[in-house]
Amino acid sequence: MEFSEIRSAYLAAEDFSSQLLGEVPGVIATHGQLVFSSKPAVNVLWAQNIWHNPAVFSIESINDGAKKLKLIQRNWWLYSFQHHRRAKLIQEKLPHVSAKPLVFPCSLPPSPLGSWTLLDENTILASPNCSSLFPNGEVKFIEDRQGPPSRAYLKLYEALTLMQEHPQPGEFCVDAGGSPGGWAWVVQQLGAQVLTIDRATPEPKILSLPNVKFRKGDAFALKPADFDPVDWLLSDVVCFPNKLLEWASMWVESGKCGNFVCTIKFKGEPDYGIAKKFLGIRGSRVAHLHHNRHELTWMYRSHWS
Ligand SMILES: C[S@@+](CC[C@H](N)C(=O)[O-])C[C@H]1O[C@@H](n2cnc3c(N)ncnc32)[C@H](O)[C@@H]1O
Structure with a gap:
């Protein structure tokens, strides 16, 4: 796969990659739970987050990666699949994004959240336009372990x-x-x-x-x-x-x-x-x-x- 072929990416929830692969058109590769497609993004049901029109760019260093992401927009969340330490160091140089569990009932986060990943040591795939406002599409709540009888x-x-x-x-x-x-x-x-x-x-x-x-x-x-x-x-x-x-x-x-x-x-x-x-x-x-x-x-x- 040429990185330049990627037109959209779809993040599957843990354990649900096969359902997602059954739905995504133009699959060219997978990257952990992330599915790359050569076709423009469509609304598939099993994606936890859909990355529209992601950009691919080279970086010279950790600082350069963070600088290039910040030039696109403020809020980013990392999907880490490989080069975890390097990716984490880049994320740490980006503005802080709160991922605190929500207290129900609550409003949706007010700002969009972009997603990015390292394709290799020196290449970032990043989309400022994602379907979910939540980090990697994971909506987490403060849980009540006393009141409800199960986690449903x-x-x-x-x-x-x-x-x-x-x-x-x-x-x-x-x-x-x-x-x-x-x-x-x-x-x-x-x-x-x-x-x-x-x-x-x-x-x-x-x-x-x-x-x-x-x-x-x-x-x-x-x-x-x-x-x-x-x-x-x-x-x-x-x-x-x-x-x-x-x-x-x-x-x-x-x-x-x-x-x-x-x-x-x-x-x-x-x-x-x-x-x-x-x-x-x-x-x-x-x-x-x-x-x-x-x-x-x-x-x-x-x-x-
Ligand atoms: C996943 S559980 C529901 C959990 C529940 N929402 C909660 O929060 O505790 C599914 C339930 O569907 C019920 N069920 C299955 N068929 C049913 C039917 N035809 N009419 C009523 N209840 C049914 C089962 O008895 C079971 O309690």
């Missing part, structure tokens, strides 16, 4: 942060497949009411929270006609993606609910076709969040359509 709540933290919207005090949310209760815990912490539906019972400490109600059974049996308007519909149900699509589409079409966060879970190969169908619902975004495993998150707001 971090997915909802991340989705609501990216949406820059969350359930408000007094609003009503349906939480499908909500046991053991992490998402319900997030919703009630925000002051909203939540009805959790699951075949399994949530943890007793979640059931005892004042704004949480629980109904045992099949979440997909819930129909819009059975409810007054619902402010948020959340689903983390383990099910076939088609089943979720059918159910969520019925709710969107009913107009009964304006905000959705649903996890699309895959068994085996990811189904890119189903993800496209979710994206086809006007007002939708689909992403592989930093806290997602072998799954994608569908986010919908009627205001986005």
Whole structure:
């Protein structure tokens, strides 16, 4: 590969390179979790960060590398794959960028963040125009190890942060497949009411929270006609993606609910076709969040359509 061929780069989340490689057009090489393409950047779902139009330039020294990056823009984050010490020394000469874990709920970082890497000892690949505002696309939060019963709540933290919207005090949310209760815990912490539906019972400490109600059974049996308007519909149900699509589409079409966060879970190969169908619902975004495993998150707001 000639470095000059690189037109875009895509960073995979740890353990998810194969899903990303299945999506990126014009792959010419990989560099750790970073995938290089000879084609302009497109919005692929499994990338944690997409580097648009990266520049390739030679550097004579550590100081020269830092100087050339600063000439492009202020804020940079390193993706380090090789020559780790040299890369770190360059990064240390760049303006400090805070990577402190976020306290949920929170705003998005106010400034863009560029990404760079060393292709060899004397060559930098750098993009000032990246899809994520977070260091290497990793959205990290101060964790609560007492309240929620599992770490699934971090997915909802991340989705609501990216949406820059969350359930408000007094609003009503349906939480499908909500046991053991992490998402319900997030919703009630925000002051909203939540009805959790699951075949399994949530943890007793979640059931005892004042704004949480629980109904045992099949979440997909819930129909819009059975409810007054619902402010948020959340689903983390383990099910076939088609089943979720059918159910969520019925709710969107009913107009009964304006905000959705649903996890699309895959068994085996990811189904890119189903993800496209979710994206086809006007007002939708689909992403592989930093806290997602072998799954994608569908986010919908009627205001986005
Ligand atoms: C990944 S867990 C949800 C974790 C939850 N969001 C949390 O934060 O604790 C998936 C849940 O889906 C539930 N589930 C699977 N099929 C279901 C269905 N048809 N209706 C309701 N719940 C279902 C399972 O019982 C399981 O508790």
